[in-house]
Amino acid sequence: MKVNIYYGGRGMLGDPTLYVIDKMQEVLEELNVNIERFNLYEMKNSITTLPQTLKEADGIILATTVEWYGIGGYMQQFLDSCWLYGDKERISQIYMCPIVMSTTYGEREAKMNLAVAWEILGGQPCSGICGYIEDTANLEMSEEYTTIIEKKAENMYRTINQKLPSFPASNQAVKQKVAIPRNIDLNPQEAEQLSQYAADDGYVQQQKEDIQELASLFKDMLGQKENENATDFIADFEQHFRPQAGLKASYKLIIENSKKPLLIYVDGTALECRYESGEKADVEMQLSQDTLNDIVYARMTFQRAFMGGAMKMRGDFKLLRTLDQIFVF
Numbered sequence: 001m002k003v004n005i006y007y008g009g010r011g012m013l014g015d016p017t018l019y020v021i022d023k024m025q026e027v028l029e030e031l032n033v034n035i036e037r038f039n040l041y042e043m044k045n046s047i048t049t050l051p052q053t054l055k056e057a058d059g060i061i062l063a064t065t066v067e068w069y070g071i072g073g074y075m076q077q078f079l080d081s082c083w084l085y086g087d088k089e090r091i092s093q094i095y096m097c098p099i100v101m102s103t104t105y106g107e108r109e110a111k112m113n114l115a116v117a118w119e120i121l122g123g124q125p126c127s128g129i130c131g132y133i134e135d136t137a138n139l140e141m142s143e144e145y146t147t148i149i150e151k152k153a154e155n156m157y158r159t160i161n162q163k164l165p166s167f168p169a170s171n172q173a174v175k176q177k178v179a180i181p182r183n184i185d186l187n188p189q190e191a192e193q194l195s196q197y198a199a200d201d202g203y204v205q206q207q208k209e210d211i212q213e214l215a216s217l218f219k220d221m222l223g224q225k226e227n228e229n230a231t232d233f234i235a236d237f238e239q240h241f242r243p244q245a246g247l248k249a250s251y252k253l254i255i256e257n258s259k260k261p262l263l264i265y266v267d268g269t270a271l272e273c274r275y276e277s278g279e280k281a282d283v284e285m286q287l288s289q290d291t292l293n294d295i296v297y298a299r300m301t302f303q304r305a306f307m308g309g310a311m312k313m314r315g316d317f318k319l320l321r322t323l324d325q326i327f328v329f
Contacts, residue, residue, distance in 0.1 A: 008075030
């Protein structure tokens with residue numbers, strides 16, 4: 001028989017949970033049980049791989065300490081990994097004994113949370129231990145407390161050895177209906193490999209760098225395409241310019257999905273078109289690229305686009321009307 005102990009506390013001196021699991025380990029070893037212990041605080045970067053260690057276990061002990069609220073981050077991360085990467089068929093054959101000692105309020109709720117989490121994973125429950133211990137010395141010096149711990153260890157051994165059945169729990173029925181994890185079509189071997197990758201900081205960092213490189217590549221391609229389109233619009237305005245003597249005006253075209261607005265400066269026979277942000281203009285227009293395409297292909301005029309609601313503008317309306325006179329598409 002093999003029993004794994006997963007300790008989710010911080011390993012602080014005087015932690016009452018450490019005394020309880022030490023005593024339980026001592027009793028189980030006297031019963032010829034093979035014990036393997038995992039201190040989660042020492043395995044911060046490899047917790048996602050720990051569901052692999054459940055494969056050879058007949059039973060486990062989930063032990064944690066309530067220092068201020070709840071079961072703690074390390075234990076929660078381990079349970080999350082069991083949900084994401086654990087072999088649910090194997091977990092369904094494993095008995096779990098929860099141990100929660102508290103130096104503040106909330107040990108009963110934390111113990112129940114561990115039991116419910118394991119049942120939702122499909123595992124088998126065992127009777128656990130919870131208690132409020134203000135001073136660990138009182139726990140160590142009490143023969144009554146020691147007897148309780150030893151009896152719980154013996155009951156756990158008896159439950160696993162005899163494979164005692166338990167009544168089905170409602171949370172398991174609910175899990176089968178509404179708490180089904182997203183199916184990613186991975187067998188246990190592939191899930192194990194995925195958890196190894198997730199715990200490999202070098203691999204994760206390389207993936208992030210690859211994603212950033214791809215994002216930069218597509219961004220450059222998109223920017224190049226936008227610049228090509230921008231050049232086309234500038235060429236259209238330059239080719240269809242019909243100067244008017246004495247006209248001096250500036251126009252800003254804010255085009256959707258374009259990084260910078262198109263600025264048009266007219267001074268008599270002089271024309272300047274460029275993409276630039278931050279400049280003010282006599283007339284500012286906001287329109288889509290499709291609307292601007294309709295204008296340069298003579299399917300619509302600036303004034304019709306404004307009157308039809310396809311373009312918004314602010315500034316001198318008289319200067320807006322001159323656009324259709326100085327740019328004849």
